[in-house]
Amino acid sequence: MLGLRAVHKTYGSEHALRGVDLDLSPGITVLLGRNGAGKSTLCHILTGMEPADSGDVVRHGSPLLTRSDWRQHHRATGWLPQQLPVPAAMTVEEYLRHAAWLKALPRKDASDRIDAALVRVDLADLRGRRLGHLSGGMLRRAGIAQALVHDPDVVVLDEPTVGLDPEQRAWFHSALRDLSRDKCVLVSTHLLEDVEAFPGRVVVLDQGRVVFSDTTEALIDRGEVGGTSQERLRSGFLHVLAESEIAP
Amino acid sequence: MFLEVRPRHGVLAALAVATATLAGHAGHWRSWLGVWSETDQYLSSSFILTAPVAAAAGAFFGAAARRNGVAERRHAAGRSAWLVQLRAAAEPAAWVALGLLLGTVPAWIATAFVAVNGFPNPLSTLAHVGALAAVTALGQQVGGQLPWFLGVPVAAAVLYVGLGVLAFNAETLLIALTPLDDGAATFERPMAWVLLAQIVLWLTVLAAVVAHRADQTRTRFLLVVGVAVLTVPLLYVTPSTRALIKDAATQQCEAAGQLTLCLPRAKAVVRPDLTPEYEQAVTALQGLVADRVTLVDDETAALSPAIDRDLALLVEREELGGAEVIPLSLAGSIDTYTKFDRNGIHLYFISYLVPASDFRLSEETGPDEPDDGDLRRAAMPSDILHRWYFTEVGVPIGSSTGMYSPMLDETFVNYGDRAELFSCFSSLTPEDRAAWFRKHRDEVREGAVTWENLKECSS
Numbered sequence A: 001m002l003g004l005r006a007v008h009k010t011y012g013s014e015h016a017l018r019g020v021d022l023d024l025s026p027g028i029t030v031l032l033g034r035n036g037a038g039k040s041t042l043c044h045i046l047t048g049m050e051p052a053d054s055g056d057v058v059r060h061g062s063p064l065l066t067r068s069d070w071r072q073h074h075r076a077t078g079w080l081p082q083q084l085p086v087p088a089a090m091t092v093e094e095y096l097r098h099a100a101w102l103k104a105l106p107r108k109d110a111s112d113r114i115d116a117a118l119v120r121v122d123l124a125d126l127r128g129r130r131l132g133h134l135s136g137g138m139l140r141r142a143g144i145a146q147a148l149v150h151d152p153d154v155v156v157l158d159e160p161t162v163g164l165d166p167e168q169r170a171w172f173h174s175a176l177r178d179l180s181r182d183k184c185v186l187v188s189t190h191l192l193e194d195v196e197a198f199p200g201r202v203v204v205l206d207q208g209r210v211v212f213s214d215t216t217e218a219l220i221d222r223g224e225v226g227g228t229s230q231e232r233l234r235s236g237f238l239h240v241l242a243e244s245e246i247a248p
Numbered sequence B: 001m002f003l004e005v006r007p008r009h010g011v012l013a014a015l016a017v018a019t020a021t022l023a024g025h026a027g028h029w030r031s032w033l034g035v036w037s038e039t040d041q042y043l044s045s046s047f048i049l050t051a052p053v054a055a056a057a058g059a060f061f062g063a064a065a066r067r068n069g070v071a072e073r074r075h076a077a078g079r080s081a082w083l084v085q086l087r088a089a090a091e092p093a094a095w096v097a098l099g100l101l102l103g104t105v106p107a108w109i110a111t112a113f114v115a116v117n118g119f120p121n122p123l124s125t126l127a128h129v130g131a132l133a134a135v136t137a138l139g140q141q142v143g144g145q146l147p148w149f150l151g152v153p154v155a156a157a158v159l160y161v162g163l164g165v166l167a168f169n170a171e172t173l174l175i176a177l178t179p180l181d182d183g184a185a186t187f188e189r190p191m192a193w194v195l196l197a198q199i200v201l202w203l204t205v206l207a208a209v210v211a212h213r214a215d216q217t218r219t220r221f222l223l224v225v226g227v228a229v230l231t232v233p234l235l236y237v238t239p240s241t242r243a244l245i246k247d248a249a250t251q252q253c254e255a256a257g258q259l260t261l262c263l264p265r266a267k268a269v270v271r272p273d274l275t276p277e278y279e280q281a282v283t284a285l286q287g288l289v290a291d292r293v294t295l296v297d298d299e300t301a302a303l304s305p306a307i308d309r310d311l312a313l314l315v316e317r318e319e320l321g322g323a324e325v326i327p328l329s330l331a332g333s334i335d336t337y338t339k340f341d342r343n344g345i346h347l348y349f350i351s352y353l354v355p356a357s358d359f360r361l362s363e364e365t366g367p368d369e370p371d372d373g374d375l376r377r378a379a380m381p382s383d384i385l386h387r388w389y390f391t392e393v394g395v396p397i398g399s400s401t402g403m404y405s406p407m408l409d410e411t412f413v414n415y416g417d418r419a420e421l422f423s424c425f426s427s428l429t430p431e432d433r434a435a436w437f438r439k440h441r442d443e444v445r446e447g448a449v450t451w452e453n454l455k456e457c458s459s
Helices: A039-047 A067-075 A092-102 A107-120 A136-148 A166-179 A192-197 A216-221 A229-246 B007-023 B036-045 B047-067 B070-075 B081-114 B122-145 B148-169 B171-177 B192-213 B217-234 B265-284 B305-320 B342-353 B381-393 B416-427 B430-439 B441-446 B451-458
Strands: A002-011 A014-024 A027-032 A054-059 A077-080 A154-158 A184-189 A201-206 A209-215 B188-190 B242-244 B251-256 B259-264 B293-296 B324-327
Touching (some): A002 A039, A014 A209, A027 A039, A054 A067, A092 A107, A166 A184, A192 A229, A201 A229, A209 A229, B007 B047, B036 B047, B036 B122, B036 B188, B047 B081, B047 B148, B070 B081, B171 B217, B293 B305, B305 B324, B342 B381, B430 B451
Parallel strands (some): A027 A184, B259 B293
Antiparallel strands (some): A201 A209, B188 B242, B251 B259
């Protein structure tokens, strides 16, 4: 559905991405990596927030080349950045209405879509509250709502669970699993807990390269035998990273 | 409905621009109320303040959009980048334009209540709005790069200093390219094509900024070329590229007793205050002037051949009617401002009718300075008449009575024993004085009145 082909990105002399190939399919894909692995850069390029130095973003097999391609891509993609600066004076509803306008949602559909998005993130009762008066967890929900308001087929979430308490994190896991039933969801994280919560496909990124792309079970299998599944997952992740450092 | 700019910030920006629109004129409101072209000129000249304020507001909005993530979200828009960036520029510009209107409308209303003819010039206001919209967008660009506490002062200072430098070194260029035009012109206004060209120029600048933000490289290049092309005809604009407001320059005469006062329609606002002054003057000078006097404010002379022809016809008609026509360009001091100086009115009038060979406005000593160390100048016959006139019409004499101070008291003039001639002349009945004036009219009007003439007073 959506992917990257041989994408390179550098910041000065720092290589953020080195020839990344990636294909997202319906359901959840977890993008796992240490801090500085290039996850946010990958998300930015995938969502068109910044351009790649070389390589392509492809959708349904075709590279996005023209402004029109990118516009269509933006209309079909929802995006929740790691840092979510918000206009504090806007109400939740105004925030979603702004998002709906930016995503070119027809005015007649906007109200229904806003209602649906608010229900989906359990914020229907707080639609009139100013964003500046929301807690961190509520803000993150509002962020997801704005990413969903235009009913995209792809949703990209960069570190959505960082800074949330266990209860909120559990809510997020549940909500994203629900979301992945009818959408292609990419969740970027450095938390193994998130990988466990989303059984499905895992892509491990290290030093700007994809070093693993398979199921959660396959990553667990790379780890040492014995111990809890979380310990085996950590072991598998570290094993993958160690292999990537040895590899030329 | 949603607004990208926080309404509270928008209102503050609008109030700041409104204040800047009017602040430059605080203290001399009366000087433009009543004359539309004056009002337009003053509002236009406020660009020197409104532009930096608009740039600062733009910088603040730009910084806020970056800080609160709105700028970033625009990059992932599913709409045309043009539309998204146009909206981003339009909202701050609308607040700034609202501020300009908040400052402009009270001035219009105040003028409309007093002005006898004319109407505001909407093109002038539109040019101002267009320029402020572009400046606000440029300020947004600065705010998008710098934190607000740097961007706001930098944007305001750069623009203010830039305008100031141009005002001192390339004033003509500044007047041609911006709505800023502080040359007062009661009967003229900037030509429509100049204002239209300015509107298009600044909207093109705005479009270029929007194209830049929308990453439309080729369009941006074409628009920058467009800005250059639009600038070319404006380079030929000079402060004299103005259109005559014929209606404002048309003479309007009204009779009051033996006086007929003719003023251009734009200045008719001063008529109620001016008429009693000249009535008093003409009454006091019975015998020196004709029984019917027509005062013509001929400030409009040489504005156009048609105006000159109308003026000549007016003078001819009044003279044929037996009136003595006195041009106020020679005998008056009504400038373009609606508030006139009463002392000046009478000083100029009596100086025209009773010229003095040695009349001085300052305390300079004259050629007849006495040898006894007295620094006062010696009195002249005309001093007696002038002093009597000022006393008659209630204009104080002395050094501390304002700009047009007739310095005729004993501090400055040594009347000696001729002071009694002043007492004598003052004690005449109006009929006797008129008879004296009638007898010595020619000598007095030619500045050749003598002490002997004045001594006839006692006989």
